[in-house]
Amino acid sequence: MPETAFASPALHEALASISANDSPQARDVWKMLATSGVVSALYDPPTPDGRWGLNPARLQTTLTALDAVLPLGTTLSFCVQAATALPLLRDALPDSLAGRTAREAVAGHITLALAATDTAAAGSDLTAMGTRIEQEGDMLVLTGSKRWIVNATTADHALVLARRRPGDHFTHFSLLLVPLTAPGVRVEPADTLWFDGAGIGSLHFDAVRLSADHLIGSPSRGLAAFARSISTERLASGLWANALASRVLTQTHRMLTRRRIAGAAQWDNTAVRHEFAALLIDQHRLQAMCEKACSPTPGGPPPTVAAALLKAAGAETLERTLTVCARLQGAEAFERDGLHHLRTEAAMFGIAGGTSHTLRDLIADHAETLLDIRNPAS
Incomplete structure (x- = not known):
C-alpha cells in the first residue's frame, strides 16, 4: 500500500x-x-x-x-x-x-502511559530507580513513585519499569502492566504551565498488589525491553522534530513575505534571507536523515545508533529553528500560544528519551562504525 x-x-x-x-x-x-x-x-x-x-x-x-x-x-x-x-x-x-x-x-x-522516570533518581539514570517489586506468595507488590509521566492523568493502564533486585545489573528490572484504578495507585497532576493535553503527572504506588500475569514478558528482561523501545521513541522524536521545524519555517516565511518595513517586504532584507536560508539547510539535512532512518540500509548503523543520531540532530535543528524564527517574528512570537511558548515546550526534544549529551556519548562510542573505519589488520 x-x-x-x-x-x-x-x-x-x-x-x-x-x-x-x-x-x-x-x-x-x-x-x-x-x-x-x-x-x-x-x-x-x-x-x-x-x-x-x-x-x-x-x-x-x-x-x-x-x-x-x-x-x-x-x-x-x-x-x-x-x-x-x-x-x-x-x-x-x-x-x-x-x-x-x-x-x-x-x-x-483504552489509553496507555509509560512510567520509567523515577522520583528517586535523575531521569537519565534509570538503574538508580527506587520503585520496586517484592514477591509475596503468588502476588507482586509494587511500591514507589514515577514523575513527569505523559498520560499519567488520562491513561487507563501504565507500563511501569521497576526494580526486582538490588543493584544496577540490567536483569534486575521488570516491566509491569498496572491498572491505574488499582488500590494503592495515586495519580498527581504535574504543576506546570506547559504541555496542555499531555496529561503529565506523577504516579505513586503504595503497596499495589498485582498477580504475576501483570508482568510484561520475562521478569528479568524489563530494562532490556525498554532499551529496545527507546530507539523507536527516539526515531519518533526526530521525525516529529522535522515536521515541527518545517511547519514553523513555512509559517515564518509567510509572515516575512507579508510584513513590510520601510515600504519593502521584510523578506527582501539580505540578512533576513541569509539567516532563513541557513535554517532551510539545517532542516533539509534533518529531512534527509529522516528518509534514511525510514529506509533500511544494508550495512548501516544499528537501530540504537541511527535513532540517537536522528534524535540529537532533530533536537539541535529544532532549537536553532525556533530561536531564530522567534526573533524574526518579533512581537508576534510573544502572543498567547506564540513561538516563544512553543520554544519552551520544544525543549523536551533535547531531554525526553535521553538528553542530547547522553546521545552524544552513545554516538561517540560508535564513531568507528559511523566512519566505516576498517581494521587495517583485517
Whole structure:
C-alpha cells in the first residue's frame, strides 16, 4: 500500500473527526485515530520495519499531520503510546494480559502511559530507580513513585519499569502492566504551565498488589525491553522534530513575505534571507536523515545508533529553528500560544528519551562504525 493511500482514507477521516471537535481531548484523539484505522496501520502489513516494531514512514506521515492541527501536548500523548508503549505490549504473547491490553489500545478502547522516570533518581539514570517489586506468595507488590509521566492523568493502564533486585545489573528490572484504578495507585497532576493535553503527572504506588500475569514478558528482561523501545521513541522524536521545524519555517516565511518595513517586504532584507536560508539547510539535512532512518540500509548503523543520531540532530535543528524564527517574528512570537511558548515546550526534544549529551556519548562510542573505519589488520 503506498503511503499516499494510507494517508488518504484513514488519516484524512481521523483528521476530519478531530477538526470537527472544537477542543479534542487526548483520549478522544486516540480513539478517533484508532477507530479510523490509523493506529493499527502503524503495525499491520505491509511489513513493519523490524528495527522499530512499526512502519516508520506511516509514523512520520501521522506525526506530521497531527502536528499541523493539534497542540504539542496532545501530539505528545499520541506519540508516547504509538511509538513506545504499544510496541512493548505487542511483543508480549497474544493470549497474555499484555497482549490483550495491546489489542484494546489499538482498538481505541483504552489509553496507555509509560512510567520509567523515577522520583528517586535523575531521569537519565534509570538503574538508580527506587520503585520496586517484592514477591509475596503468588502476588507482586509494587511500591514507589514515577514523575513527569505523559498520560499519567488520562491513561487507563501504565507500563511501569521497576526494580526486582538490588543493584544496577540490567536483569534486575521488570516491566509491569498496572491498572491505574488499582488500590494503592495515586495519580498527581504535574504543576506546570506547559504541555496542555499531555496529561503529565506523577504516579505513586503504595503497596499495589498485582498477580504475576501483570508482568510484561520475562521478569528479568524489563530494562532490556525498554532499551529496545527507546530507539523507536527516539526515531519518533526526530521525525516529529522535522515536521515541527518545517511547519514553523513555512509559517515564518509567510509572515516575512507579508510584513513590510520601510515600504519593502521584510523578506527582501539580505540578512533576513541569509539567516532563513541557513535554517532551510539545517532542516533539509534533518529531512534527509529522516528518509534514511525510514529506509533500511544494508550495512548501516544499528537501530540504537541511527535513532540517537536522528534524535540529537532533530533536537539541535529544532532549537536553532525556533530561536531564530522567534526573533524574526518579533512581537508576534510573544502572543498567547506564540513561538516563544512553543520554544519552551520544544525543549523536551533535547531531554525526553535521553538528553542530547547522553546521545552524544552513545554516538561517540560508535564513531568507528559511523566512519566505516576498517581494521587495517583485517
